[in-house]
Amino acid sequence: MNVRDSERLATVLASFGHEVVDSEDVADVYILNTCSVREQAEIKAVGKSRYLARKKLRKGDVLLGIVGCMAENLAENLFKLNPGIDFIVGPRCIGELPELLSNGNINRVALLGEAKADDITESVHNFSRRNVCASVSIMQGCNMKCSYCIVPKTRGRETYRSMEDIVAECEALVKNGTKEITLLGQIVNNYGQNTLANGNGKSPFVQLLERIDSIPGLGRIRYMSPHPKGFRRDLIAAHARLAKLCPSVHLPVQSGSDRILKAMRRPYTRARVLFIVEALRNCAPNISLTTDIIVGYPGEGEVDFQETVDLLSAVRFNMAFIFKYSPRVGTISATLPDDVSDDEKDRRNKVLLDIVQRCSIEHNETMVGNEVEVLVEGKAKRGENKLCGHTKYGDKVIFDGHDTLTGEFANVKITNYSTTVLCGELIGV
Numbered sequence: 001m002n003v004r005d006s007e008r009l010a011t012v013l014a015s016f017g018h019e020v021v022d023s024e025d026v027a028d029v030y031i032l033n034t035c036s037v038r039e040q041a042e043i044k045a046v047g048k049s050r051y052l053a054r055k056k057l058r059k060g061d062v063l064l065g066i067v068g069c070m071a072e073n074l075a076e077n078l079f080k081l082n083p084g085i086d087f088i089v090g091p092r093c094i095g096e097l098p099e100l101l102s103n104g105n106i107n108r109v110a111l112l113g114e115a116k117a118d119d120i121t122e123s124v125h126n127f128s129r130r131n132v133c134a135s136v137s138i139m140q141g142c143n144m145k146c147s148y149c150i151v152p153k154t155r156g157r158e159t160y161r162s163m164e165d166i167v168a169e170c171e172a173l174v175k176n177g178t179k180e181i182t183l184l185g186q187i188v189n190n191y192g193q194n195t196l197a198n199g200n201g202k203s204p205f206v207q208l209l210e211r212i213d214s215i216p217g218l219g220r221i222r223y224m225s226p227h228p229k230g231f232r233r234d235l236i237a238a239h240a241r242l243a244k245l246c247p248s249v250h251l252p253v254q255s256g257s258d259r260i261l262k263a264m265r266r267p268y269t270r271a272r273v274l275f276i277v278e279a280l281r282n283c284a285p286n287i288s289l290t291t292d293i294i295v296g297y298p299g300e301g302e303v304d305f306q307e308t309v310d311l312l313s314a315v316r317f318n319m320a321f322i323f324k325y326s327p328r329v330g331t332i333s334a335t336l337p338d339d340v341s342d343d344e345k346d347r348r349n350k351v352l353l354d355i356v357q358r359c360s361i362e363h364n365e366t367m368v369g370n371e372v373e374v375l376v377e378g379k380a381k382r383g384e385n386k387l388c389g390h391t392k393y394g395d396k397v398i399f400d401g402h403d404t405l406t407g408e409f410a411n412v413k414i415t416n417y418s419t420t421v422l423c424g425e426l427i428g429v
């Protein structure tokens, strides 16, 4: 969602004659797009904003703005934390930024809360260049109240784009050379809930997937992130039916303990998670599953933690983001004692990371010798003549090749691996 917001920033500013530059040294506006989901993210963003404020002082005649969830969450307090900041803009008001910048005299301006106009209908893409993989936001906000989460405060309640609008954006992307589209939403499978009708037992989200699946020239569809609560049979069955829907699902379970899930206000049980996993694997064998876990939530005891260990061992997720709990001001859980020590959070974090790493290595080992189809995304960050892409299962693959292959589906034989990457040889396209 942050990447989408950054794209939106660049696109709305470009349409008003601004230009994104490669270096802070030549910029005349510094805009820091921020995340509030964890304390660490905010600490880093405040540190970076102070660095930019010092740079601004040396350079003179430069503006410094903070955009995104941290702007919304900390609001005017940010001006006290860093007096060098000129403006703050919440994620729902990004569309109002050009007007603000054209307004010469900017002195501690805050654009927060609901946007003056609908901020989610517009496309965020720069069509002057080709994006092999593109993200399309289908909704904003979240109606849930997970006890630890700041998102409903920073992004507001759910609002959905029209299906026509989304499909038109996907068609335009494909026409411009996009081969893979990821549909984005805070709870992506909640799309259209209570506003669009179910049809033939299919939720609005599954109807949307069907329409995008039928766009000629598109190769792959992904979505991020679904909620276990709304993961129903129609979505599971879509993984067996829709040819372009990747066999890869990020299912954020957060904990394996029913007691902690209830305390987190996550309305499902570990049994429900195991049911979804089994049903998905029946529909799409070898489907890749990833997840998010929080360790050290208030009151999480050893028994609760072991239930999470058991869940990770039972499901064998291909990858998991493990977060150490940190209280976020303004959330329900921030009023509870943060009673798991930092050392214990570190220990639990490490135990889970070891499990995930083991599963990942074992999976990667089984891939050696296989031929896989890779959508080539471009040059790899490191290595001469190395290309980088992903399989439909989400495995990252690096191999030798010329960057004219960017945007092609390449057949690659896997020859080696690390914990996170598969390496291979190009067989053909």
Ligand code: SF4
Pocket (backbone or CB within 6 Å): 142, 143, 144, 145, 146, 149, 150, 151, 152, 186, 187, 227
């Ligand atoms: S579902 Fe829960 S964790 Fe996810 S964005 Fe909504 S409130 Fe936050």
